[in-house]
Amino acid sequence: MALRNLMTTKTGDWLAVIGLEIHAQIASQSKLFSGSRVQFMAPPNELVSHFDASLPGTLPVLNRYCVEAGVLTALALSCQVNRRSLFDRKHYFYADLPAGYQITQQRTPIAIDGHLTFNVFDDHRRDNPRRHRVNIKQIQLEQDSGKSLHDDVNKETLVDLNRAGVGLMELVTEPDMTSSTEAAAFVLELQSILTKIGTCDGKMAEGSLRVDANVSVNRPGEPLGVRTEVKNINSIRFVRNAIDHEIRRQIDVLEAGGKVVMETRSLDDSGNTVAMRDKEVVLDYRFMPEPNLPPLVLYDDESISTAHNVDSAVNIDNFRRRLPELPEEQRQRLATQYGLTYGSAMKIVNEEGLADTFEELYSKTTTKDAKRLADWCLIDILGHLHERNLTVERCPVSTAKLSDVFHHLTSDEISTKSSNKILQLLLDGDLRSVSEIMDEENMRQISSEAAIMRLCKEVMKEQPQMVEIYCTGNKKVINRLMGLLQKKTQGRVNPKIAKRTMEQLLER
Numbered sequence: 001m002a003l004r005n006l007m008t009t010k011t012g013d014w015l016a017v018i019g020l021e022i023h024a025q026i027a028s029q030s031k032l033f034s035g036s037r038v039q040f041m042a043p044p045n046e047l048v049s050h051f052d053a054s055l056p057g058t059l060p061v062l063n064r065y066c067v068e069a070g071v072l073t074a075l076a077l078s079c080q081v082n083r084r085s086l087f088d089r090k091h092y093f094y095a096d097l098p099a100g101y102q103i104t105q106q107r108t109p110i111a112i113d114g115h116l117t118f119n120v121f122d123d124h125r126r127d128n129p130r131r132h133r134v135n136i137k138q139i140q141l142e143q144d145s146g147k148s149l150h151d152d153v154n155k156e157t158l159v160d161l162n163r164a165g166v167g168l169m170e171l172v173t174e175p176d177m178t179s180s181t182e183a184a185a186f187v188l189e190l191q192s193i194l195t196k197i198g199t200c201d202g203k204m205a206e207g208s209l210r211v212d213a214n215v216s217v218n219r220p221g222e223p224l225g226v227r228t229e230v231k232n233i234n235s236i237r238f239v240r241n242a243i244d245h246e247i248r249r250q251i252d253v254l255e256a257g258g259k260v261v262m263e264t265r266s267l268d269d270s271g272n273t274v275a276m277r278d279k280e281v282v283l284d285y286r287f288m289p290e291p292n293l294p295p296l297v298l299y300d301d302e303s304i305s306t307a308h309n310v311d312s313a314v315n316i317d318n319f320r321r322r323l324p325e326l327p328e329e330q331r332q333r334l335a336t337q338y339g340l341t342y343g344s345a346m347k348i349v350n351e352e353g354l355a356d357t358f359e360e361l362y363s364k365t366t367t368k369d370a371k372r373l374a375d376w377c378l379i380d381i382l383g384h385l386h387e388r389n390l391t392v393e394r395c396p397v398s399t400a401k402l403s404d405v406f407h408h409l410t411s412d413e414i415s416t417k418s419s420n421k422i423l424q425l426l427l428d429g430d431l432r433s434v435s436e437i438m439d440e441e442n443m444r445q446i447s448s449e450a451a452i453m454r455l456c457k458e459v460m461k462e463q464p465q466m467v468e469i470y471c472t473g474n475k476k477v478i479n480r481l482m483g484l485l486q487k488k489t490q491g492r493v494n495p496k497i498a499k500r501t502m503e504q505l506l507e508r
Contacts, residue, residue: 005178005179005182006220007247007251009251009255010255011255012219013219013220014217014218014219014247014251015178015217015218015219015220016178016179016215016216016217016243016247017175017177017178017215017216017217017218017224017225017227018175018177018178018179018180018182018183018213018214018215018243019172019173019174019175019176019177019213019214020171020172020173020177020183020186020187020211020212020213020214021170021171021172021173021211021212021214021229022170022171022173022187022190022209022210022211022212023144023168023169023170023209023210023211023212024073024168024169024170024171024190024194024199024200024202024208024209025144025166025167025168025200025201025207025208025209026065026066026069026070026166026167026168026169026199026200027069027198027199027200027201028063028065028066028069028167029065030063030065031049031052031063031143031165031166031167032060032062032063032066032103032141032142032143032165032166032167032168033051033060033061033062033063033103033143033165034049034051034052034060034061034165035049035061036048036049036052036165038166039162040206042162044158044160044162045160045161045162046162047162048161048162048164049165051165052098052161052164052165053098053161053164054098054099054100059292060103060290060292060293062293062296063167064312064314066141066167067110067141067296067298067314068314068319069167069169069199069200070110070111070139070141070169070199071110071111071298071314071316071319072197072199072319072322072323073111073139073169073171073194073197073199073200074110074111074114074139075316075319075320075323076193076197076323076326077111077114077115077116077136077139077171077190077193078114078115078116079111079112079113079114079136079139080111080112080113080114081110081111081298081316082108082109082110082111082112082298083297083298083299083300083303083316084108084295084296084297084298085105085108085109085110085295085296085298086105086107086108086289086290086295086296087103087104087105087141087289087290087293087296088103088104088105088106088107088287088288088289088290089101089102089103089104089287089288089289089290090102090103090104090106090142090285090287091285091286091287091288092284092285094145094148095148095157095159096145096146096147096148096159096160096161096164097145097146097164098146098161098164102142102143102145103142103143103290103293104140104141104142104143104170105140105141105142106140106287107287107289109138109139109140109141110139110140110141110296111138111139112137112138112139113135113136113137113138114135114136114139115133115134115135115136116133116134116136116186116189116190116193117131117132117133117134117328118131118132118134118185118186118188118189118328119131119132119185119189119346120132120181120182120185121181121185122181123181132177132182132185132186133176134173134174134176134177134182134186135173135174135176136171136172136173136174137172137173137174138171138172139169139170139171139172140169140170140172141167141168141169142167142168142170143164143165143166143167143168144163144164144165144166144167144168145163145164146159146160146161146162146163146164147159147160147161147162147163148160163207169199169200171190173186175214175216175224179243180239180240180241180242180243180244180247181240183213183239183240183243184236184237184239184240187209187211187236187239188236188350189327189328191204191209191236192327192349192350193326193327194209195352196324196326196327197323197324197326204234204235204236205234205235207234209234210232210233210234211232211233211234211239212229212230212231212232212233213229213230213233213239213242213243213246214227214228214229215227215228215229215230215243215246215247215250216228216250216260217247217250217251217254217260225250225254225260226259226260226261226262227262228246228250228260228261228262228263228264228265228273229263229264229265230242230243230246230265230266230267230273231264231265231266231276232266233267238267241267241271242267242273245267245271245272245273246265246273249272249273263275263276264276298313298314298315298316299313299314299315299316300315300316300317301315301317327349327350330345330349330355331345331346331349332345334348334349334355334358338362338370338371338374339370339371340370340371340374344371344374344375344378345374347378348374348377348378351378351382351392352391352392352393353391353392353393354377354378354382354392357377357381357392357395357399357402358373358374358377360399360403361373361377361399361402361403361406364399364400364403365403365406365407365410366407367407367410367411369410372410373406376406376409380419380420380423381395381402381423384420384423384424384427385427388427390427395427396426396427396429397423397426397427401426401433401434404433404434404435405419405422405423405426405434406419408434408438412445412447412494412496413438413444413445413447414438414443414444414445415443415445415491415492415494415495417491418438418443418445418491418492421441421443422434422437422438422443425437442490442492443492444492445492445493445494446489446492446493446494447494447497449497449501452493452494452497452498452501453501453505455485455488455489455493455498456485456498456501456502456505457505458488459481459484459485459488459502460481460502460505460506462484463481463484466480466481467481467506470506471506478499478502478503478506481502482495482498482499482502485498485502
């Protein structure tokens, strides 16, 4: 595996070893240990309970939904869910961590020993991805810290505790990646899974999914190098940039005769990694059991009857049964069931909400041309949505109307140009039916062979020189005649019938 991503410099070959720690914010309405609401961009310090502010005498109350989200995520990633897990205190001192410690699950997390297999598109295999597996060491529940806002003008730091105590799932991978391409592909697939099962919205720009990358380099056959950690990477593109830069930096240091220092780094605005602080070793955190929380005990079908309160107990097997079709399973099914290329199926599934829209439209269409429908969804619908900064899930047009547009397009009642115009009108708030738009905007395609024969004769009569050029052997001139025909009919003539008719008349 390692030799696949071998890097060669003037001094010889190098290998990179990469592991990820990913913090996924749980899509819960309240925090992990308090009833405070969770809301992005709320006014500063508006969503802070007494416990979040660590006032004396306050105690944590575990949010059941966060536990359920952790179980569902673990099952989606083929993890072993621990029937008994523990909470710990991880001590460190930041201004935005009021208690002076974070409640996490260092010793016995909620899940261990998972894996994720995903597609990797190498630069030389853009149309033929390879499959790569990364093992997941553990998934743990923990609380987020607050946020420090640095004011460089007034030389002061302000603290916002709205985020303090928000529930996180920390996913720790084994160092099974050897390139930034693999790491970025892993994060992208994980993002798709989390949004599919609904445990995290995956919005990296809002901090809902944050990546820490552990990177080291070594010569082939030699022991692993000293690793550094690049913290808080908040986009797929930055994952690639940060890892690529850190690999290059470490190689440059070693080739210059220096030593790589174990440290924490961050990605600056210019795309370089810069040192933040020396990397703390585990002992510096002074982990200890959380005294105010009992062990988290989960059940399965066999043991649920032993629960003290069956109604409030979490049954792992219930969530196993609730697990939806995961992205890769859906890609494979769409390709097989509808005869799509894997590439088309992948694009449809990767766009949140588009797979459901595609299947609903297919169920309503009479032509059952899945490939054409897939292209229409990916090119036309998505194109117009993206122009308006809309997602599929926020599309204001019902699938019934979209199906109506596609029906008229595939039955040759309207042209591709007209169908796009109708989509634009509907997305911009036009409340008319598709048929009303077609009639009132004069969009119905001319498909009558008699009418098209008459129009072709008119164009040929108006352009005798082009007809003569065609007859002398320059067949390409028919394209100019077709252009004039489309202009004459404002793009409404059926191009297939029109070209066939024009050729017949010219060959006489």
